[in-house]
Amino acid sequence: MPKFKVFPPSYLCAFCASVVQIGRCFLRWSHLRISSFSKVSHLRFKVLGLSALYIPAFSACFQRAVAATNSQSNSLPNIVIILTDDQGYADVGVFGAKGFKTPNLDRLASEGTVFRNFHDAQPVCSASRCALLTGCYPNRLGIHGALGPRSKVGLSASETTLAELLRKNGYATAIFGKWHLGDAPEFLPTRHGFDEYFGLPYSNDMWPRHPDIVKAQEQGKVSRVKYPDLPLLAGEKAVIPNVTHQDQNQLTTWYTEHAVKFIEHNREKPFFLYLAHNSPHVPLHVSEKFRGKSAQGLYGDVIEEIDWSVGQVLEALKRWHLEQNTWIIFTSDNGPWLSYGNHAGSAGPLREGKGTNWEGGTRVPCIMRWPGKIPAGGDSSNMLMTIDLIPTIARRIGAELPAHVIDGLDVWPLIAHQPGAKNPHSSYWFYYEVNQLQAVTTGDGHWKLQLPHTYRTMRGQKPGHDGLPGPYRNVKLEHAELYDLVSDIGESTDVSSAYPGIVEQLEREAEKARKELGDALKRRAGSGQREPGRVVAMESSP
Ligand SMILES: [Ca+2]
Secondary structure: OOHHHHOOHHHHHHHHHHHOOOOOHHHHOOOOOHHHHOOOOOOOOHHHHOHHHHHHHHHHHHHHHHHHHHHHHOOOOEEEEEEEOOOOOOOOHHHOOOOOOOHHHHHHHHHOEEEEEEEOOOOOHHHHHHHHHHOOOHHHHOOOOOOOOOOOEEOOOOOOOHHHHHHHOOOEEEEEEOOOOOOOHHHOHHHOOOOEEEEOOOOOOOOOOOHHHHHHHHOOOOOOOOOOOOOEEEOOEEEEOOOOHHHHHHHHHHHHHHHHHHHHHOOOOOEEEEEEOOOOOOOOOOOOOOOOOOOOOHHHHHHHHHHHHHHHHHHHHHHOOOOOOEEEEEEEOOOOOHHHHHHOOOOOOOOOOOOOOOHHHHEEEEEEEOOOOOOOOEEEOOOEEHHHHHHHHHHHHOOOOOOOOOOOOOOHHHHOOOOOOOOOOOEEEEEEOOOEEEEEEEOOOOEEEEOOEEEEEOOOOOOOEOOEOOOOEEEEEOOOEEEEOOOOOOOOOOOOOOOHHHHHHHHHHHHHHHHHHOEHHHOEOOOOOOOOEEOOOOOOOO
């Protein structure tokens, strides 16, 4: 009679499940640590004596227990968002990049889907990031433009970020890179749902070595632009209080190393990794391993290093067998900063760039991969916006959305390329500056109405060179113009006179936007605007 009956398989399974949390390395490291098992008080040592019989049974039970635990933790997908800064629409191989290569992004595209009509909510850093993380038009939350160092406003504690939503659902959360939603302690990522933070609190040019300051110094003048020392934060502590050129050269490498470690440390639980590179925002910096490597020059080197970083993240996911259960989203926070000439990216066929609500400002490269969920080799022209990510992710993981109003909607059927899927928005609203409603598109992205406003252009201007900007020229759009983005992605031909019905439809959508969020161009306030977070002034001593 085999002794096995003394400890029936069900008992063994129960035992194995109970110790699996402390013994998970049992299989991974391929060491049968019998001695440590012997310390489990309620099992007698006779188990060891019968190890020849029991080890196979233990192994089978452990495998079942580990698999069961893994399947529990892995039932929620990992979310990885890689966000670059000022990377243009055409600055990825599959989007038509010239002069540099992006093999890892191209591989990501071949294993996932390319989204060619993906938009930021606004064409500038803080506002764009606010939308990505909250699912709201940033002006709803009182976030406009790019917040400077020591900003008196930031993301309000009463808002819900994607990190908070995911952490509430058991995710480990981290941001490595640029935050830019307020640098006062109460606004930092650690106060908005991120367990870990390592990065710059705002843009890398908000720095005593800003190009304008350097230029003034070289001319023997004093720049009107002034910035405090640029800190590199870990958590809420400045680990480097005064970032140097040498430090900036290492940022992409450091962020990548943190990302890879975070994946490794959290491989057994769901995680949200927000890898928000400071690059390729000017002033351009690159590590020695990529300097001088691309045909295009420094900008190309910087993008090739970002591509390397993407490859490192993909490799880490593969190493820990997490590829299948990870949804990766790669995109940029706004279009290229065209005044910087050879240090700017390219919007390709799109009109204008960063700081405008022409397509070159908000339409950005986007690639998503989630094997088995998002089609491999897909190529989508469906319009999407960053505000849609929170509701879409929340629906995928069964999470509750915040109780307050958000602007994004679940667009999963479009992301998954489900037959007949339609965009649920009747329109998307494009604000810029301080609450100026400058353009409106139909939800399907077919039509865009440019409303009268003033915008900046480099057309006919002398571009910048090697890190110094050229001067923009302001242009006033006197009358609304309609563009058919399906046939005219470059917004070259105003077709408003041919489609008065579409103009009226989009004017009605613009009016909806004004009622909800206001419009500084019409001196209107909206009913749905909320207050940003504000730094509480310290009371002066009596
Ligand atoms: Ca940016």
